[in-house]
Amino acid sequence: MFIDEARTYVKAGDGGQGCESYYRDRYMRYPRPDGGNGGRGGNVVVIADRGIQTLLDLKYKQHYRALNGGHASSKGKSGKEGKDCVIRVPVGTILRDHATGLLICDLAVDQQSVIVAKGAPGGLGNAVRRRKIVTSPGIGEGRVLDVELKLIADVGIVGFPNAGKSTFVTAVSNVKSKIASYPFTTKQPILGIVCGEESDTERQKNFIIADLPGIIEGAHQGKGLGDRFLRHAERTKILLHMIDMAATDGRNPLDDYAKLEHELKQYSEQLAFKHKIVVANKMDLPEASGYLKRFKRKYTQDIIPISSIQREGLDRVIKVIRQKLCPECSLDQSSASSSK
Ligand SMILES: Nc1nc2c(ncn2[C@@H]2O[C@H](COP(=O)(O)OP(=O)(O)OP(=O)(O)O)[C@@H](O)[C@H]2O)c(=O)[nH]1
Ligand SMILES: [Mg+2]
Structure with missing residues (x-):
């Protein structure tokens, strides 16, 4: 427990x-x-x-x-x-x-x-x-x-239930987080280590990622599992905001994004203004591309499309996380590779 x-x-x-x-x-x-x-x-x-x-x-x-x-x-x-x-x-x-x-x-x-x-x-x-x-x-x-x-992880994954957080963590890290199509499958934070490639510099090799329980609208008033698990996101350097872009649970992904932002703000301003990476999951489903276009028009172009289940786009997410965690390391690396 x-x-x-x-x-x-x-x-x-x-x-x-x-x-x-x-x-x-x-x-x-x-x-x-x-x-x-x-x-x-x-x-x-x-x-x-x-x-x-x-x-x-x-x-x-x-x-x-x-x-x-x-x-x-x-x-x-x-x-x-x-x-x-x-x-x-x-x-x-x-x-x-x-x-x-x-x-x-x-x-x-x-x-x-x-x-x-x-x-x-x-x-x-x-x-x-x-x-x-x-x-x-x-x-x-x-x-x-x-x-x-308050767990100490480099990256905390937040999102609505069933967004695919555990599927992502299981695909990229050393832990097997429970995956199922019903909400609140994950009931407690789970930490996984993402290991670097052989060629990575020592410093940026591994980082810790936290799979957090799902957040729903009204979590700050105790709805769902409440927002108390967000305390484990407080000390992370980056928040990974995961959205079910195919609306498999019948919610609008654009609303999900706004509601999650609101819940983070209700919990703490500090959390709301943390470094954030927005990820659009379930891009393998046909409904997803339409929602993604609308999302980009309404909010930001800065969103990474992935399919956790088909393991597509995951490398790009990991690369962006590494760049944010250690900008100098990626500079070192890019200059090293350009001088080759
Ligand atoms: N089609 C498709 N299904 C996915 C993808 N990622 C996850 N799923 C499915 O979505 C459902 C929920 O996945 P989870 O990884 O358990 O979602 P979660 O965000 O951890 O959910 P909670 O722990 O309840 O908050 C499962 O049935 C997964 O198989 C994806 O990229 N594509
Ligand atoms: Mg889960």
């Missing part, structure tokens, strides 16, 4: 008790304080992990506690350090303090880590203090975290 929001309580370990004890042998006139220090409590650490796709674990396990530090003993023996509690989350997880709403960390890179609750120091024993008293141990930090996942 794909979960992209969770709330969880984290509690770091308390410090162990310091010890008050004295050593004395027959040759000593006064006893010597020799109580050890209490161990430090464990931290709660959150680590971003590429291998994890969802916040499911945090949804069901709502309390994470690190171990307390061990108590000290005589002969200067310190208590054991409390073991850290490690929480692994997907890359793209954002952590906020629930009480203040302040951002703690945006874990955008694999293996990036952050201490969200610090373990308390142990109490000092009387061997350190050289006095009778020992200090009391600290209490480990505890807080409620709001955890949110």
Whole structure:
């Protein structure tokens, strides 16, 4: 199950008790304080992990506690350090303090880590203090975290249900996204990697593409699956706007385009003004060419006709995406090829 929001309580370990004890042998006139220090409590650490796709674990396990530090003993023996509690989350997880709403960390890179609750120091024993008293141990930090996942992909595909988003992603990337002729087949975002050709420069070789659930008119009011999945398009560099140009579901593709633009704007202005590539899918069907002509007259000439099912025009889309993701790389390449 794909979960992209969770709330969880984290509690770091308390410090162990310091010890008050004295050593004395027959040759000593006064006893010597020799109580050890209490161990430090464990931290709660959150680590971003590429291998994890969802916040499911945090949804069901709502309390994470690190171990307390061990108590000290005589002969200067310190208590054991409390073991850290490690929480692994997907890359793209954002952590906020629930009480203040302040951002703690945006874990955008694999293996990036952050201490969200610090373990308390142990109490000092009387061997350190050289006095009778020992200090009391600290209490480990505890807080409620709001955890949110915003996937990090280079390209996010948006469009009405059945536009052919999953067919496209399956054709160009390494994932097999479920394809069917009923709406909302895709219920959660799916990430795929598009690999480059052998000849591509290293930098522009691979990019990540996100197949997002379909958006319908009124999604911002909760219609269909709502617009909450658009959060996963927020961090993409490019939006790929896919239109069913053959109107297979009986809607007018020109209206689809306007409605989708409106929904994006309702969600956020930032999303509406992202780099966009408009793609006309299902061009293998006879109705499509008429609609495409009208679309070009009404909106823009800048639209790429494709047929995902027949794998036609896909290379051109990938090429345009690469140009937008890394304009310098394509310049390098074109100058290299022209100098050959
Ligand atoms: N003729 C034709 N049919 C297509 C093309 N691309 C996709 N389809 C069909 O359109 C239907 C929907 O395809 P999907 O890829 O599941 O569409 P989607 O946009 O992912 O749909 P949701 O996940 O429901 O939002 C399937 O029956 C596909 O076979 C195309 O280029 N030509
Ligand atoms: Mg789909």
